[in-house]
Amino acid sequence: MAKYLLRRLIQLVVVAFIISVLVFLLVHLLPGDPAAQILGANDTAHNRAVLNKQLGLNLPLWHQYIFWLKGVLHGNLGQSYLNHTPVTQVISTGWPIDLELIIISQVIAFAVAIPLALITSRRPNRPVDNISTTATFGMLALPPFVIAPIMVAVFAVGLHWFPATGYIPFTQNPATNLHDMILPSLAITAGSIAVYYRLFRSDLISTLQEDFVTMARSKGLSPRWIMWRHAFRPSSFSLLAAAGVNIGALIAGTFIVEFLFAIPGLGYSLVQAVNQRDYLVVQGITLVVAVAYVVIQFLIDFLFTVVDPRVTRE
Amino acid sequence: MKARLKRTGGDTLEFKDVGHRGEPLLVVDDLHTSFRTGRGTVRAVDGVSLTVDEGKTLGVVGESGSGKTVLSRSIMGLLPPRDVIKSGTVRFAGHDLTAMDPVQLRQVWGAELSMIFQDPMTALNPVKRIGVQITESLRLHLGMDRSEATATAIELLRSVGIPSPEQRIRWYPFQLSGGMRQRVMIAIALACSPRLVMADEPTTGLDVTVQAQILDLLAELQRERHMAVILVTHDLGVVATRADDIVVMYAGRIVEQAPTKTLFKETRMPYTQALMDSIPRLSDPSGIRLHAIAGRPPDLIHPPKGCRFAPRCPYAQDKCHQSEPPLRTAGSPDHLFACWFPLVNGVSTAPGMSSGSSVFGVSGGSGTPGESADASTASDQVPPAPWSLADTPIDPDAGLEPS
Numbered sequence: 001m002a003k004y005l006l007r008r009l010i011q012l013v014v015v016a017f018i019i020s021v022l023v024f025l026l027v028h029l030l031p032g033d034p035a036a037q038i039l040g041a042n043d044t045a046h047n048r049a050v051l052n053k054q055l056g057l058n059l060p061l062w063h064q065y066i067f068w069l070k071g072v073l074h075g076n077l078g079q080s081y082l083n084h085t086p087v088t089q090v091i092s093t094g095w096p097i098d099l100e101l102i103i104i105s106q107v108i109a110f111a112v113a114i115p116l117a118l119i120t121s122r123r124p125n126r127p128v129d130n131i132s133t134t135a136t137f138g139m140l141a142l143p144p145f146v147i148a149p150i151m152v153a154v155f156a157v158g159l160h161w162f163p164a165t166g167y168i169p170f171t172q173n174p175a176t177n178l179h180d181m182i183l184p185s186l187a188i189t190a191g192s193i194a195v196y197y198r199l200f201r202s203d204l205i206s207t208l209q210e211d212f213v214t215m216a217r218s219k220g221l222s223p224r225w226i227m228w229r230h231a232f233r234p235s236s237f238s239l240l241a242a243a244g245v246n247i248g249a250l251i252a253g254t255f256i257v258e259f260l261f262a263i264p265g266l267g268y269s270l271v272q273a274v275n276q277r278d279y280l281v282v283q284g285i286t287l288v289v290a291v292a293y294v295v296i297q298f299l300i301d302f303l304f305t306v307v308d309p310r311v312t313r314e
Numbered sequence: 315m316k317a318r319l320k321r322t323g324g325d326t327l328e329f330k331d332v333g334h335r336g337e338p339l340l341v342v343d344d345l346h347t348s349f350r351t352g353r354g355t356v357r358a359v360d361g362v363s364l365t366v367d368e369g370k371t372l373g374v375v376g377e378s379g380s381g382k383t384v385l386s387r388s389i390m391g392l393l394p395p396r397d398v399i400k401s402g403t404v405r406f407a408g409h410d411l412t413a414m415d416p417v418q419l420r421q422v423w424g425a426e427l428s429m430i431f432q433d434p435m436t437a438l439n440p441v442k443r444i445g446v447q448i449t450e451s452l453r454l455h456l457g458m459d460r461s462e463a464t465a466t467a468i469e470l471l472r473s474v475g476i477p478s479p480e481q482r483i484r485w486y487p488f489q490l491s492g493g494m495r496q497r498v499m500i501a502i503a504l505a506c507s508p509r510l511v512m513a514d515e516p517t518t519g520l521d522v523t524v525q526a527q528i529l530d531l532l533a534e535l536q537r538e539r540h541m542a543v544i545l546v547t548h549d550l551g552v553v554a555t556r557a558d559d560i561v562v563m564y565a566g567r568i569v570e571q572a573p574t575k576t577l578f579k580e581t582r583m584p585y586t587q588a589l590m591d592s593i594p595r596l597s598d599p600s601g602i603r604l605h606a607i608a609g610r611p612p613d614l615i616h617p618p619k620g621c622r623f624a625p626r627c628p629y630a631q632d633k634c635h636q637s638e639p640p641l642r643t644a645g646s647p648d649h650l651f652a653c654w655f656p657l658v659n660g661v662s663t664a665p666g667m668s669s670g671s672s673v674f675g676v677s678g679g680s681g682t683p684g685e686s687a688d689a690s691t692a693s694d695q696v697p698p699a700p701w702s703l704a705d706t707p708i709d710p711d712a713g714l715e716p717s
Contacts, residue, residue, distance in 0.1 A: 211436040219424035219451045219502070225319060233441045300546055308441055309486050 001305055004312040012298050019290040020072065024065050024072040024272070026286065027279045077284035079130045082276060086283035090269050097258070099263035100170065102250050104185035106243070107253070109192035117197050118227060121204035132197065140194035150186040177205060184261045188254055192246055199242050202295075203235035210234075233307055240307060243298035248293040252285065315438040319453050327421050329509070330409040336406075338365035339509055339542050340389070344404035347381075347388040353401070354615040358384040360566035361400075367511065367540050371533075373553030373574070374546045376563035379611045383432075384544045385563070386512045389421050390427060407509060425455040428503040430532075430619035432515040434495035438487040443609075444471075444498050448505055455506045470501040473529060493524035497531065504535060510542045517552065519680065529556060554578065559648075562586045565622040566611050567640060572649040580649065584655035585623045589602050621654065629655055 022294055035051040036043075059238065077087035118187045120129035156164035162183045170177040208231055209211065244257050255267025266285055273281035303313045358381045369513045376382045389394050389404050391411050404411040407428060411419065431437035441448060448470060449463035458466065462601040464483065471479035484600040487495055495679040496516065503511055513532065517525035533556055536543050545553055553560055553574070558578045562570040562585065570583040581587050591605045612618050618625055624634040631654070639652045655664035 198628060211431055211433065212439040214392060215429070215431055215437040215502075216439070216450075217423065218390065218429040220420040221421070221424075221450060222318075222420065230439055230442070234439070310440065311487050 001066055001312045003164070004305060005302060008298055008301050012294055014186060015294050016291055019288065019294070020069060021065065022199060023283055024068055024292065025229045025288045027283050028128040036275050039250050055076065077287070080273075080278050082278055090273075090281055091266065094264060094266035094269050094285070096170065097167070097263055099266065099267065101185055101188060101257070101263075102180055102247060104181055105179075105189040105192060105250070106247060108185065108189045109196055113191075113193050113196035114199060116150050117200040117204055118232075121201050122223070122227070124201075125203050130202075136166045136194040136197050139190040140198075142185045142190065143256075144191065144254075145256045145260065147190055148184070148257055149181055150278060152260070167261075167263045180261075180263075181285055184257045184263060186255075187257050187260075188250065195242055195246060196239055196277075197239065200235060203238055204231055207235040237304070240300060240303055244297055248296050251292050251296075252289045263274050316704065321448065322423065327409065327418060329409070329426050339368045339407060340364075340366040340544075341403075341405040342389060343403045343405070345385070345388055345404065347426070348399040350397040350399070356614045357566055357617065358614060359388055360614075360617075360621045362566075362568055362569070364561055364649065366544060367558075368509065368542055369540045370558045371393075371536065371543045371553075371556055372559040373543060373557030374563060375548065375550050375560060376487075377548055377611060381566040381614075382548075382563050383514055384411075386429070386514050386544060386546050388513060390423065390429060390552040392423075392429070399610060416430065421455075424451045424508070425506045426508050427510050428506070428508040430496075430499055430503045430513040430516045431518045431644070434492065435487065435519070437497060440487055442670075443484055444485055444490070448483075448498070448502050451502065451505045454458075466499075467505070470505055471498070471520070473535070474498070474501045474504075476501075477506055486544075489668075492520050493528065496520060496524075496528050500528070500532060500535070504539065504541075508541060510544065512544045512546070514546045515548070516545070516665055518548070534704060549593075551593050561633070562589065565617055565621065566614055567649070570651040570654070571624065571625065571641070572646075572651075573684060575644065576649050579624075580645075580648070582644070582651040582658075583623075583653045583659070584627050584629055584662065586651075586659060587657055587660065629664040631655065631664050655675055 019122055028139075035048040035057065039047060039051060049058075054062060059067070068208050075088060077091070079086045080090065116132055120126075120132050123129065152164050155161045155243075166180055167182060168176050186206045213226060213230060221230075252265075252267040254265060254272055256269040258265040259271070262278070264291065270282065270285045272278075273285065342362060342364045343363055345359055346357070347361045349356045349358060360381070361652065362381075362385055369593040372386065374382045384393070389411075389415070391404070393400070397511065400412070402412070406422070409422070411422065412512075414422070438444065445467050446462060448467040449458075449460070452458045452463040452466055453460070456463075468479045468483055471482060476482050476494060476497055482490075485546075487498070490498065496519075500516075517528050521526060529552065532543065535541075537557065545557055547553055550560075557574050559573050561568050561569070562577075562583065564585050570577065570581070570586045572580075577586065578590070581590065585607075588605075588607045592607065594604055607626055611624065612622055618635070621627070621639055623629070624630040627634065632694070633654050639654045641650045642650045643650055644656065655662055657663070
C-alpha cells in the first residue's frame, strides 16, 4: 500500500513538473512582445531592449524557466499587467469559491444519486426506475447554462427564494454565503447526479447478477445486507473514477455558472484574464488548476486502494 | 438504512430429524422450472422427482444444458423471482420449501441447506476478506458474536485443510489458488453444519490433480458431519465412486435413476451408456480418438415430440420419435429408466439390433450402425459434436470401471 502510494506520489511530482513547463511555454508561444505591449508600439528599439533586459527576457528560455519556477516555489506568480495585483492574490480570493461550489454540488449529487441507484437497481425497469432514468437523461442533456437561467427565473425572479446574483465571502457571513451558493451549486449538480446515478445503477445491476451475490443469497443473508455489504463496493469503481474526472473538470470549469451568478471564482477570473490578454494571471491560474487536477486524481487513486484491495496487491 | 446481520421477522423454524422416522431428508415431487425468454418458454426442468436420504450422496449427471444446475437452484428456491415459472413441491426436513416466503427461506439457506458453487473465483466476493465471508453466516444463523465467529471460522479453515488459517482469514480471494478458494467455499457452505449441501460442479474449474483432493475432502467432511450431498456434475467418473445413487438427466428430464452399482452394471438407457463410453480409459491405446455423442441436446423451447434423446440415439425406432417413454422400472424397484427399447447387457432390445458391441462409435467415425435407417439419417443430419463429454480428462484414481 505505502509502496503503491509512493509510486503514485512520484508520478504526481513528475506530472506537476511537466505541467509547469507547458504552462511556462504557453505564454511564450503566444505572439507579441511583452516590452512592446508595456511601452507601447511607438517606443524606440533601444528602450525595448533595456526593458527586456530588466525583465530578464533576453536570457535563454531554460534560464527564464528556472527563474520563473523559483518564483513559483516561493509563492510568487508575478502580477497582473493591468492593475498590478499579485497573481497569488487573484487565486487566493478565487479558489475558496470553486472549492465551495464543488463541495456543495458534489455532496448533493452523491446524496441523491447513490440512494436512488440503490433503490432502482433492485428492480430494474419498474416505474420508479424508468422515471429516474428518464429524468436523469434530461439532466444530462441540459447543460448548466440552460439550467441556471431557468432556476434564476423560477426561484430568484419568480419565487424570490434566492438572490439572482451576488456573493459574500463565507468568512464574512456564512449563512448568507450558503444561501447565495445554493442556486449556483444546484445548476452544477444536475449533470453530476445524472452521471453518478446512471453509472452506479448500471454497475449495481450487473453486480447483482454476479455469482457471489447468488452465493450471498444462498447463505440466507437479507437483501439489504447483500446490497450494502456485498454489492455496494464492487459496484463503485466506475463511480469513483467518474467522480475524479468530473470534479477535476469542475475546477475552473464552473466559469459559466460563475459568470451567470456573478461569483468571482477562479473560472471567472481566468476567462476575464484571457479576454484582457493578462498573461501572467492566465499562467498562474492554469498552473494552479492543473496541479489541483493532478492532486484530485491522486486522492481518487488513494480511494481506489481503500475500495478495492486488488489494486495495491496485484 | 443500516443493514444488520440479524434474522428478522417470522417465527424460528424447527427442522425435524426425519431420518429417525424413516422419511427421506429431501423429497422433490414433479418439479418444473421454466424461463420466459424472448424466443419462448424454456422448459429447463420438466417434471423431476427424486429423494435424498439423510447422510447420503445423490449424483446428478448430465451434459451442459441438461438442466442439472437449474434443478439444484430450483430445489433451493434460489432462482430469480421474475420470468420464472415453477411448479411441483420440494419437501425438506418436514417443510415444503416451495410454500415458504423469502424470510422463511433465508432461515433455511446457509443454515440447513447450503450450496457449493462451480467457480470459486466468481462466487467469492472479490473485495471481502475470506474470514468475513465465513463469519457472516455464523453470526446470522448461530447468533455468534464477532470473536466467537472468528475463532470458529479459523477452525473451519483448518478443517478444510488451509494451512495457517489464523493469517489466511485476513486474505482476499484473489490471494488464494483455485484449490484453496474451493476449500474456502466448502468452509462457507459447511459453516453452520447444514443437513444437505448442493455441490454444483464443485471441481469443474479446478486442476485435475486438485479435483480428487477436493472431492475426497468433501466426502470426509460429509462422513464426519453426517450430511447429505447432491453432487451435480457432467462427469460420470466423478460420481462413480462417491454417490450412493445416481440420476441421469437429459433435456430437463430424468432418463435413468438407480443406485450407483446398478446403474453401471445394468445400464438401461442408451444415453447413460453413451456417457459411460465417453469416459476416456487409461487402458485405451494412445492416440485413439475419444468417444463423443454426435449432435447436441435439443432445443428446450421446442423439445422433440417423442423421446428427447431419439434424434441422437443410434437405436431409435419410429415409436421413439412418436411418443415419449415414461420413467419406469424393470426388475428392482429402485432402478428407473425412460426408454422404449432399453439395453440389456449393453445390447439394445430395439428390433434389428443384433450387434453385441456398443454402437457409440468414435466421434465422426465409422462406428455408427448402418442397419437402422433412423439412426443413420439421424447421425447424417447432425454435424459432429462441437463439444464432447469426454473433453475433460478424468481423475485416474477415481476407479471408473464398475466392479
